[in-house]
Amino acid sequence: MSVFHRLTMQQRAGMVILLCLAVFAFCAPLAGTDPDTQDLRHAFAAPGAEHLLGTDHFGRDMLARLSGGMRISFALAIICVFSAAVSGVACGLAAAWYRRWLDTGLNFLANTILALPGLVLILVFAAIVPGSFLMIYIAISLVLWVEFFRLVRAITLPVVQGEELESSALHGFGKWYLFKRHIWPAIAPDVYSLSAFGAATSVIAMSSTGFVYVGLKPPTPELGLMIVELFPYYYKAPWLLLEPIAALFLMVFAFQLLAGKQP
Amino acid sequence: MLKILLSRLGQCLLMAWSVGTLTFILTRLLPGDMAYKIATGRYGDDAVSTAAANAVNAELGLDRPAFQQYLVWLGDLITGDLGTSLVTGAPVVHELKNQMSFTLVLAFWAILAAALIAFPVGLLCGAKAETVPDKASLITSTFIRSQPVFCLGLLLIFIFSMELNWFPVAGFGSAEYAVLPVLTLALSLAAVSNRVVRNSTRQAVNSAYFHFARTKGLSYAQAFTRHVIPNVIVPGLAFMGIQLIGLIEGVIMVESLFAWPGIGHGLSHAVFARDIPMLQGTALVMGMLFVAINTLVDISQHYLDPRTRLEN
Numbered sequence: 006m007s008v009f010h011r012l013t014m015q016q017r018a019g020m021v022i023l024l025c026l027a028v029f030a031f032c033a034p035l036a037g038t039d040p041d042t043q044d045l046r047h048a049f050a051a052p053g054a055e056h057l058l059g060t061d062h063f064g065r066d067m068l069a070r071l072s073g074g075m076r077i078s079f080a081l082a083i084i085c086v087f088s089a090a091v092s093g094v095a096c097g098l099a100a101a102w103y104r105r106w107l108d109t110g111l112n113f114l115a116n117t118i119l120a121l122p123g124l125v126l127i128l129v130f131a132a133i134v135p136g137s138f139l140m141i142y143i144a145i146s147l148v149l150w151v152e153f154f155r156l157v158r159a160i161t162l163p164v165v166q167g168e169e170l171e172s173s174a175l176h177g178f179g180k181w182y183l184f185k186r187h188i189w190p191a192i193a194p195d196v197y198s199l200s201a202f203g204a205a206t207s208v209i210a211m212s213s214t215g216f217v218y219v220g221l222k223p224p225t226p227e228l229g230l231m232i233v234e235l236f237p238y239y240y241k242a243p244w245l246l247l248e249p250i251a252a253l254f255l256m257v258f259a260f261q262l263l264a265g266k267q268p
Numbered sequence: 269m270l271k272i273l274l275s276r277l278g279q280c281l282l283m284a285w286s287v288g289t290l291t292f293i294l295t296r297l298l299p300g301d302m303a304y305k306i307a308t309g310r311y312g313d314d315a316v317s318t319a320a321a322n323a324v325n326a327e328l329g330l331d332r333p334a335f336q337q338y339l340v341w342l343g344d345l346i347t348g349d350l351g352t353s354l355v356t357g358a359p360v361v362h363e364l365k366n367q368m369s370f371t372l373v374l375a376f377w378a379i380l381a382a383a384l385i386a387f388p389v390g391l392l393c394g395a396k397a398e399t400v401p402d403k404a405s406l407i408t409s410t411f412i413r414s415q416p417v418f419c420l421g422l423l424l425i426f427i428f429s430m431e432l433n434w435f436p437v438a439g440f441g442s443a444e445y446a447v448l449p450v451l452t453l454a455l456s457l458a459a460v461s462n463r464v465v466r467n468s469t470r471q472a473v474n475s476a477y478f479h480f481a482r483t484k485g486l487s488y489a490q491a492f493t494r495h496v497i498p499n500v501i502v503p504g505l506a507f508m509g510i511q512l513i514g515l516i517e518g519v520i521m522v523e524s525l526f527a528w529p530g531i532g533h534g535l536s537h538a539v540f541a542r543d544i545p546m547l548q549g550t551a552l553v554m555g556m557l558f559v560a561i562n563t564l565v566d567i568s569q570h571y572l573d574p575r576t577r578l579e580n
Contacts, residue, residue, distance in 0.1 A: 120283035120555060
């Protein structure tokens with residue numbers, strides 16, 4: 006529990022919200038309702054006993070769709086952040102430690118990616134293979150990778166050149182020990198908070214591609230896509246539109262709380 | 269000064285090269301025949317035939333070796349020829365010029381409005397830190413920051429167009445069409461920057477030089493204008509500059525949401541229609557806008573902050 010105690014109130018609140026959302030997202034399918042089954046006779050059903058969150062314009066159960074959308078967002082956020090963090094930390098370390106051509110090459114790659122705003126890069130990727138989860142995943146991971154790489158490289162550089170690490174190295178300690186003892190403690194807090202921000206970024210990015218209709222394809226219950234699909238029915242059933250918006254808001258909000266520091 | 273401009277020029281070239289190369293590689297990495305895929309994108313799944321694919325092949329020169337196509341594309345880029353749109357058939361450059369004027373109008377008013385919101389709010393909250401207005405601004409900023417910019421836009425549409433009927437939902441025409449898109453962008457920018465302004469104001473108000481100014485007899489208002497505001501404007505503007513990257517991403521979403529006929533709208537349409545020349549063109553222009561904004565930030569920084577001039 007020591008990790009939990011070190012967190013600020015904000016971060017704890019974020020963690021609690023995320024846990025609730027995760028329970029909702031991963032336990033709702035146990036009820037056995039399919040998110041794609043249409044029931045046109047019961048379209049636009051108000052929230053009630055049969056459908057806890059109502060049904061959409063095709064009579065699909067909103068509870069099942071919302072939890073499905075949140076599962077996709079969680080899955081994407083987790084794998085994007087994981088790939089970006091692991092490769093970004095590895096590359097940042099390598100660049101700072103070995104310098105020379107490796108540093109030059111990786112910096113060139115990072116600058117090339119940074120030359121475009123993140124969302125433009127993601128949209129270009131999404132354009133190439135429409136409706137592909139893989140493409141969105143690769144694009145978001147690339148955008149996040151740059152941040153991890155630059156951060157880790159910037160923090161590691163002075164540590165690698167510092168006296169503490171030098172004397173440890175002179176005592177004959179191996180590379181792994183040097184990393185664990187000297188570098189990881191320096192980068193860990195920033196890697197944690199960047200991961201939480203990265204998760205928020207990937208949730209926003211995927212819903213943005215869905216919202217401009219170039220992300221995942223219907224009938225996938227993706228939050229951005231659901232918002233744009235339900236928008237025309239605002240007057241008829243405003244609660245339908247507010248549900249995915251609220252889900253999206255809560256996810257992003259919780260990840261940002263978890264990140265702790267202000268950006 | 270020259271150094272700033274040169275490095276930004278380098279960034280611009282790198283960006284152009286990477287957009288071209290990236291789209292080029294990605295489109296060719298895919299399994300399947302390129303011509304058939306473009307034909308599918310253009311005419312729909314049911315209307316694809318060998319004849320349509322051949323027509324696409326001949327038109328785009330896809331039957332030539334990939335390397336040759338790449339060189340042709342780069343050569344065209346250098347001479348400023350971006351090809352023609354696959355959807356409208358008009359030259360991409362012409363379309364981009366049209367869209368650009370709309371985007372610049374939107375971006376200009378959004379930046380201005382953001383500054384007009386962020387600085388007064390930030391200065392007030394910083395001077396009166398930990399009071400009710402300060403906490404209210406913290407909560408509002410957090411609320412705005414915790415959602416994608418298109419959700420904020422939708423929220424404004426619900427309130428001001430659908431419930432109050434003050435402004436049109438979307439489209440382009442008289443000035444009132446611009447109010448909601450500008451407000452959406454401005455609020456999303458100001459949500460972060462007002463906190464930055466607030467923090468630097470608070471720092472300045474609690475500083476020794478501010479107390480000294482008060483002790484030597486200046487009134488609060490005099491000390492505030494002379495010693496706080498200059499020390500807030502430099503970091504505030506610098507931060508707004510960094511944030512403008514977010515403005516470009518916001519422009520894409522806001523233009524799509526409000527059907528504003530600018531570059532961002534063009535980009536999402538090009539993506540949707542798989543209009544590759546148009547996609548390259550819009551991505552290129554968004555990238556150039558990005559570099560241009562960064563350059564402006566560097567230059568204004570250079571003139572506003574005497575310390576950066578000393579370093580050079």
